[in-house]
Amino acid sequence: MTVHPEKEWNEAEAILHSLQDDIMVTNVDGVILRTSETTGKIYGVETDELIGKSVYELEKEGLFTPIVTPMVLKEKKKVTCIQTTKRGKKLIVTGIPVFNPQGELVRIVSYSHDITELMNLKEYLRAMEEDMERVKSELIMLRDKHAFADGIIANSASMKKVLDVSTRVAEVDVNVLLLGESGVGKSHLAKFIHNRSPRCKGPFIEVNCGAIPDSLFEAEFFGYEAGAFTGASRHGKIGLAELAEGGTLFLDEIGELSILNQVKLLKFIQEKRFYRVGGTKIREVDFRLIAATNQDLTTAIKEKKFREDLYFRLNVVPITVPPLRERPEDILPLIEYFLKYFSEKYNRTKTLDGAVIQKLVYYTWTGNVRELMNVIEQLVVMSSSSLITVENLPSHIRAPYDSLSFGEEDHRTLPEILANVERQVLTRARKRYKTTFEIAKALGISQPSVVRKMKKHKIK
Structure with a gap:
């Protein structure tokens, strides 16, 4: 049998089909003249079916888009683009013009590489970068923040009640509004609720609404895309809201927000969806909301300074933290705690003189726990010796305290000092209030405790 190699084997065709890439040859009308065997596999069709068909028709059928042929015809030079197939694959396609001896464009040769995995990897890396940026931002926010390792100190009945309510509300994702004077520990109570919630392993993101300029609030809170405005980072920025994903978003000083930003915040709280500034991609975030303020929001609503609908969104469970002056039982434990905390922090062994303890216990802490912490x-x-004496106290605390007086030099034991403090506080309260129920309410203890203590100190 005579074999005719030239009929059974074509060198050019063999070379074409040996290539693993998609190669396609079309005429100037876009009609496919030749393809490699890989082409059909990439587009999910039989390779032979492509011969004679127009790339324009195949694009209309959704087999691939965009097509490179018209781009090459227009540019008359090599063109590269990203193409998407019907199966969702991403291809990088390069089209090359072929000219005859007269300089006329007669063929377009295109070849492609499947970059689907590369694109997926790029998306994965982008997500990783966002996660790293999120962690970095969280670490920056947590840096240099004070944290009470032993939790909130609550010896008084009023604070015990606050902690009881906070513990119960922590178990569910209900919005909480913390009320109370500046410095009473609202942010610490918010962290207390977070740490006892199912979201305790997620982030705790604190946003001080009063510290962010009104014009920058949207960009800081929601974040922004690259080039969103003049001066914006070329990489964009993740907002504080987005950082709270899976955790707790704590909005401190909520009463300081402008009406305009209150509207934006209300929509975000309702939908838990938002756009970054300059962005078109809608983003969702799963968080638990806690807000806090030292303002009377009901008065602010009447004065048209706070939106009523936002107030009702926030005020699902209100918790009022009493000022330190209304819970004197907590003062001494707080003094001891802060003394130990800062002594360890600064590696200095310090003790308080008895007279210093008296002054601190009797002082009216208008700045509440924050003021007490700063003083300690x-x-x-600042004290040069290990024993802190009255001379080391700030002048406004060192001065005699109204009706409660005591000597600068006092060498009584701590139980004797505390008994004397309790007697004097009860004596003063007895003169100010008419009934033991009123005394109990003012001092944050039960009425039976007032009766028992007054009997102990022989106060009538």
């Missing part, structure tokens, strides 16, 4: 930190840092 100052005493630990």
Whole structure:
């Protein structure tokens, strides 16, 4: 049998089909003249079926888009683009013009590489970068923040009630509004609720609404895309809201927000969806909301400074933190706690003189727990000796305290000092209030405790 190699084997065709890439040859009208065997596999059809068909018709059928042929015809030079197939694959396609000896464009040769995995990897890396940026932002927010390792100190009945309500509400994802004077520990109570909630392993993102300029609030809170405005980072920025994914979003000083930003916040709270500034992609975030303020929001609503609908969104479970002056039982434990905390922090062994303890216990802490913490930190840092004396106290605390007087030099034991403090506080309260129920309410203890303590100190 005579074999005719030229009929059974074509060198050019063999070379074409040996290539693993998609190669396609069309005429200037876009009609496919030749393809490699890989082409059909990439587009999910039989390779032979492509011969004689127009790339324009195949694009209309959804087999691939965009097509490179018209681009090459227009540019008359090599063109590269990203093409998407019917199966969702991503291909990088390069079209090359072929000219005859007269300089006329007669053929377009295109070849492609499947970059689907590369695109997926790029998306994965982008998500990883966002996660890393999220962690970085969280670490920056947590840096240099004070945290009470032993939790909130609550010896008084009023604070015990606050902690009881906070513990119960922590178990469910209900919105909480913390009320109370500045410095009473609202942010710490918010962290207390977070740590006892099912979201405790997620982030705790604190947003001080009063510290962010009104014009920058949207960009800081929702984040922004690259080039969203003049001065914006070329990489864009993740907003504080987005950082709270899976955790707790704590909005401190909520009463400081402008009406315009209150509207944006209300929509976000309702939908838990938002756009970054300059962005077109809608983003969703899963979080638990806690807000806090030292303002009377009901008055602010009447004065048209706070939206009523936002107030009702926030005020699902209100918790009022009492000022330190209304819970004197907590003062001494707080003094001891802060003394130990700052002594360890600054590696200094410090003790308080009995007269210093008296002054601190009797002082009316208008700045609440924050003021007490700052004073103790100052005493630990500034005192030159291990024993902190009255001379080390700030002048406004060192001065005699109204009706409660005591000597500068006092060498009584701590139980004797505390008994004397309790007697004097009860004596003063007895003169101010008419009934033991009123005394109990003012001091944050039960009425039977007032009767028992007054009997102990022989106060009538």
